[in-house]
Amino acid sequence: MNNGCLGTHYSFIPMRTHYQYIIVGAGCAGLQLAVALVREKNLSLESLLIVEAAATHEEKTWCFWYPKNHLFEHLVKKSWKNIAFSAPGVSVKEDLQSLRYQYISSVDFYQDQLSLLQQDSRVDFLFEPVQAISADSGINQVVTAKGNISAEYIFHSQPSYPVSEKPFLWQHFLGWEIETATDVFDVDTATMMDFSLSDTTHPLFFHYILPFSSRRALVECTFFSENLCEKEVYEQLLSQYIAKFIPVPFTILTKEVGKIPMSLPPKKLIAESSTIIPIGTAAGCIKASTGYSFTRGMKHTQAIIGWLKKENELPHPVSAKRFLFYDRLFLTLIQRYPQQMPGIFASLFKNNRVAFILQFLAEQTNLFQEALIFIRLPKRYFIKVLLNRTK
Ligand SMILES: Cc1cc2nc3c(=O)[nH]c(=O)nc-3n(C[C@H](O)[C@H](O)[C@H](O)COP(=O)(O)OP(=O)(O)OC[C@H]3O[C@@H](n4cnc5c(N)ncnc54)[C@H](O)[C@@H]3O)c2cc1C
Numbered sequence: 001m002n003n004g005c006l007g008t009h010y011s012f013i014p015m016r017t018h019y020q021y022i023i024v025g026a027g028c029a030g031l032q033l034a035v036a037l038v039r040e041k042n043l044s045l046e047s048l049l050i051v052e053a054a055a056t057h058e059e060k061t062w063c064f065w066y067p068k069n070h071l072f073e074h075l076v077k078k079s080w081k082n083i084a085f086s087a088p089g090v091s092v093k094e095d096l097q098s099l100r101y102q103y104i105s106s107v108d109f110y111q112d113q114l115s116l117l118q119q120d121s122r123v124d125f126l127f128e129p130v131q132a133i134s135a136d137s138g139i140n141q142v143v144t145a146k147g148n149i150s151a152e153y154i155f156h157s158q159p160s161y162p163v164s165e166k167p168f169l170w171q172h173f174l175g176w177e178i179e180t181a182t183d184v185f186d187v188d189t190a191t192m193m194d195f196s197l198s199d200t201t202h203p204l205f206f207h208y209i210l211p212f213s214s215r216r217a218l219v220e221c222t223f224f225s226e227n228l229c230e231k232e233v234y235e236q237l238l239s240q241y242i243a244k245f246i247p248v249p250f251t252i253l254t255k256e257v258g259k260i261p262m263s264l265p266p267k268k269l270i271a272e273s274s275t276i277i278p279i280g281t282a283a284g285c286i287k288a289s290t291g292y293s294f295t296r297g298m299k300h301t302q303a304i305i306g307w308l309k310k311e312n313e314l315p316h317p318v319s320a321k322r323f324l325f326y327d328r329l330f331l332t333l334i335q336r337y338p339q340q341m342p343g344i345f346a347s348l349f350k351n352n353r354v355a356f357i358l359q360f361l362a363e364q365t366n367l368f369q370e371a372l373i374f375i376r377l378p379k380r381y382f383i384k385v386l387l388n389r390t391k
Contacts, residue, residue, distance in 0.1 A: 015124045017149055019049040022142055024130045024156035026052035028062070028106070028294065029280025031113040032301045033155055038120050040305055045122055049149060051142060053129035060106040061175070061218060061256055063190075063210065064294040065099045065358045071298065075104045075112055078212055080190040083354045087195035087346035094354040101190045103210060104294070130158070133276060140276055155304070157280035167331040168226070168263045171291040174234030175208070175220030175256040178242070181249040185211035193349075195342035197241055202233070204338040207241045218256065219246070224334050224341075228259060260291040262331060264324055265317045277304065277314065284317045288327040290361055323363045326370070332385045340381050351376035 021037060023030045030050060037045055079100040084093040117123045132143040133154055141150040191209035198205065203225035211217040221237045223229060242250065265284025279285070285300050286293040296318055306312040317324065334341055348357060352373060359365055360373055374382070 015049075016047070017147070019047045019124075019149065019151045020045065020153070021048045022140075022149060022151040022154045023048065023050045023279075024133065024142060024154065024158060025280070026050050026110075026114070026125070027057070027157055027280060028109070029157045029283075029285060029297045029300070030155070031110065031117070032297050033279055033304060034117055034123065035113050036301045036305050038117060038123065040309075043305070043308055048123045049126060049151070050117070050123065051126045051128060051130050051144065051149075053127075055127070057106060057110060058258075059256075060258065061210065062104045062106055062109070062294050063101060064292060065096065065101050065362070066295055067098050068100055072104055072109070075108050076102045077105055077108070078103045078210070080188055080210075082186075082189040083358075084189050084191040085193050085345070085349040085354070086191070087193075087198070087342045087349075090346040090350050092349045092354065093189060096358070097355050099355055099358060101192075130156070133158075135276055152275060153308075154276045155279045156276070157278070157282050167328065167335050168261070169224050169331055169334060170226070170228060170259045171222060171224055171262050172228050172259040173208075173220045173222040173257070174231070174238065175218050176238055176242075176252045177212075177216065177218045177254045177256070178246075178250040179253055180215045180246065183214035184246055184248055185209070185214050185217045187211050187214055193345060194241075194245075195345065196245065197237060198342045200339055202229075202237070203227075204334055204341045205237065206342075207237075216253070220256065224262065225338070226335065260286060262286075262288050262291055264288050264328055264331075265319075279304070284319065287319070287361070287363075288324075289330040292361070295362065319363055322367070322370070329382065329385060333381055336385060337381045344378060344381070347377050348373070 023034050026034075034048060034050055037043065037048060079102040081100060082093055082095055083101055084091075086092070126144070126146070126149075128144045128146050130142045130144055133156055134141055134143065139150050140152070140154045141148045142154060189211070191207070194207040194209070197207065203223055205221060205223040208220040208222055209217055219238060219242060221234045221241065261281070277283075279300065280293065280297055283300060285296045287296060300315070300318050303312060303315050307314040319327070333344070356369070357373075360370065365373075
């Protein structure tokens with residue numbers, strides 16, 4: 001994939017030693033928040049520094065489900081009205097009704113957000129790794145090789161977890177964007193999970209397809225497991241899948257490799273000071289059971305703006321307690337019984353509308369609706385996990 005070049009947007013020397021706000025990390029969460037701060041008319045923004053360590057970002061294919069109108073509508077490159085799910089014995093394809101599964105390229109997102117921020121004289125950029133964030137003697141500051149810079153508020157997306165938090169898994173994947181010689185893809189349907197190749201020799205994995213046209217699609221092989229795989233494992237499974245289900249000549253245009261932490265956020269999110277605030281991955285915006293974070297970042301950004309305006313509390317953590325409980329249950333289930341998961345996902349998709357499942361995963365359901373989901377799942381392994389049995 002193309003790199004999203006950030007370096008050209010940044011200064012290498014801090015312009016001043018104190019700012020109203022500092023955001024550490026010009027990634028997904030940092031830029032969403034920076035633009036929201038700049039746009040918010042009821043917050044008198046005086047100065048904002050964005051500090052970023054990396055010169056480039058690998059392009060990420062950010063997907064999410066959402067109704068049609070949102071802040072990043074103009075960046076949506078492709079959207080799908082149907083979602084498909086497959087496992088041995090189950091094949092589901094459903095209309096998402098008012099939702100759309102949508103794709104934004106991270107490169108487009110960075111360019112769009114950075115160009116907005118660059119036009120604002122209140123915003124400075126520093127291209128430098130932050131070595132530490134502290135609140136010594138009541139002064140919030142970031143420590144860099146170019147000196148210390150203080151601020152009233154520091155927001156940072158540096159993950160302060162995850163590996164120590166249990167249960168912990170990686171969502172890791174290799175995707176090939178392929179072009180086929182003939183029309184093979186259904187352009188209206190994204191395949192969220194296809195367990196057709198699932199077996200007992202590998203940890204839990206599935207395939208994922210985002211068709212961009214009838215001849216072009218991103219096909220990914222995704223694992224949920226504690227350990228990462230050798231490159232050849234993903235390649236072999238992708239080749240096998242394409243040979244079996246997309247059996248036409250194809251060329252590989254680009255590749256997407258990635259790993260996303262699947263873990264619960266630390267219980268205490270603000271360690272140093274109530275004005276040093278974690279955002280994005282550091283705040284638990286990546287949902288532990290799915291790896292999705294884009295829309296959770298949007299919601300968290302709005303909550304931070306509301307908190308700065310004294311309209312609401314800052315949510316700690318991002319998810320309500322019962323959703324953290326479900327996520328913990330789900331991760332423990334995968335960790336203990338990975339071979340049972342294709343069957344459990346199959347029950348989930350066979351017995352519930354896809355739009356309803358997505359509503360649940362977006363944490364927009366109520367207790368009654370959640371009970372309906374759990375009642376319709378095979379209970380044996382859930383009960384074992386709840387009783388903390390290992391066999
Ligand atoms: C390949 C891939 C695909 C994904 N696809 C999806 C998807 O389809 N849908 C979805 O919802 N989520 C997806 N995610 C998950 C999630 O949306 C992204 O990981 C998202 O980028 C997280 O946002 P963030 O701001 O927390 O972290 P990042 O976007 O990674 O931003 C963190 C920033 O902080 C900078 N930084 C780190 N340390 C320092 C330091 N010491 N000093 C200064 N800067 C520092 C980094 O360089 C980076 O720019 C995907 C993740 C990956 C890896």
